[in-house]
Amino acid sequence: YCVPKAYGGELDSFDVRTLALTRETLSYYSGLADFTFAMQGLGSGSITLFGSEEQKQTYLPSIATGERIGAFAMSEPEGGSDVAAMSTTAQIDGNEYCLNGTKTWISNAGIANHYVLFARTGEAPGSKGLSAFIIEADTPGLTISERINVIAPHPLGTLILQDCRIPTVNMLGNPGDGFKVAMATLDVFRTTVGGASLGFSRRAMDEAIDRSKSRKAFGGPISEFQLIQEKIADMALKIDAMALLIYRSAWVKDTLDTRVSRESSMAKLYATEAAQEIVDQAVQIFGGMGVVSGVTVERLYREVRALRIYEGTSEIQKLVIAGQALDARK
Numbered sequence: 001y002c003v004p005k006a007y008g009g010e011l012d013s014f015d016v017r018t019l020a021l022t023r024e025t026l027s028y029y030s031g032l033a034d035f036t037f038a039m040q041g042l043g044s045g046s047i048t049l050f051g052s053e054e055q056k057q058t059y060l061p062s063i064a065t066g067e068r069i070g071a072f073a074m075s076e077p078e079g080g081s082d083v084a085a086m087s088t089t090a091q092i093d094g095n096e097y098c099l100n101g102t103k104t105w106i107s108n109a110g111i112a113n114h115y116v117l118f119a120r121t122g123e124a125p126g127s128k129g130l131s132a133f134i135i136e137a138d139t140p141g142l143t144i145s146e147r148i149n150v151i152a153p154h155p156l157g158t159l160i161l162q163d164c165r166i167p168t169v170n171m172l173g174n175p176g177d178g179f180k181v182a183m184a185t186l187d188v189f190r191t192t193v194g195g196a197s198l199g200f201s202r203r204a205m206d207e208a209i210d211r212s213k214s215r216k217a218f219g220g221p222i223s224e225f226q227l228i229q230e231k232i233a234d235m236a237l238k239i240d241a242m243a244l245l246i247y248r249s250a251w252v253k254d255t256l257d258t259r260v261s262r263e264s265s266m267a268k269l270y271a272t273e274a275a276q277e278i279v280d281q282a283v284q285i286f287g288g289m290g291v292v293s294g295v296t297v298e299r300l301y302r303e304v305r306a307l308r309i310y311e312g313t314s315e316i317q318k319l320v321i322a323g324q325a326l327d328a329r330k
Helices: 016-029 031-050 053-065 178-214 226-256 261-291 296-308 314-328
Strands: 070-073 089-093 096-107 114-120 130-136 142-148 156-167
Touching (some): 016 226, 031 070, 031 114, 031 296, 070 096, 114 178, 130 178, 178 226, 178 261, 178 296, 261 296, 261 314
Parallel strands (some): 070 114
Antiparallel strands (some): 089 096, 142 156
């Protein structure tokens, strides 16, 4: 679903509703399965949106079959949310670019066959001097310096680029298009992060309801207690609200074919924040069992936390939403 039918995929083009629904379904059962799907999307999405015909033919068919694994390399030690601080450089030298710098918090680092990577190619300040490239994982000068262990299964690592040379034809789009490539890709996939949040939330509520019906206290199931019912009502309300924001954003992107920075940021912000609250309430309903390693809600508690950070933190989403609201009143 991340690759167009012309290159071996299922649908004619990106369908954000399908991507969001797929992530919602996968995350209900397995956070790792959701992660695998999402990273293939990020590793191929920029190529689908901005790649030349040669690039699409080279990469997309093997991504569709699962023979090739992709990754999206944007964050740096001093430049994650702060794109202006990105310092990785790509200097042109004949028919090659020579890349130097460090990328960190990179999903699929050391697993991917290629990286969609962003580097500074010009003197223009901030985001204007960025360009996007496709880099093969076995390119000389590209190394994995460390694996980053986090609270839920997620292959993260740091990339070092030292005099890493790639052909100029590996640039995605034109020089200076890097920020546009990144934001257009994230416009699609930020909405789907909401989809993952929705799947985690639905599973947490189902687990909590089942637990409340089976756990006995004070002579009856705790589902009969009004304070437990209050928590379940709050879960149900948040789940419906996030679903409306997520699928509105997806519908706008699919039917109007326009930038949805405002809608996707709203969907991601509300869904990820609400999912954290829902899972926390589920843990509370479970009581002591909720923090026992291996119990489903304990796993959900660990898996849901990163959603508020990756692909733009909650704080960044608020800035995007506010900026869009302010611009609308000019």
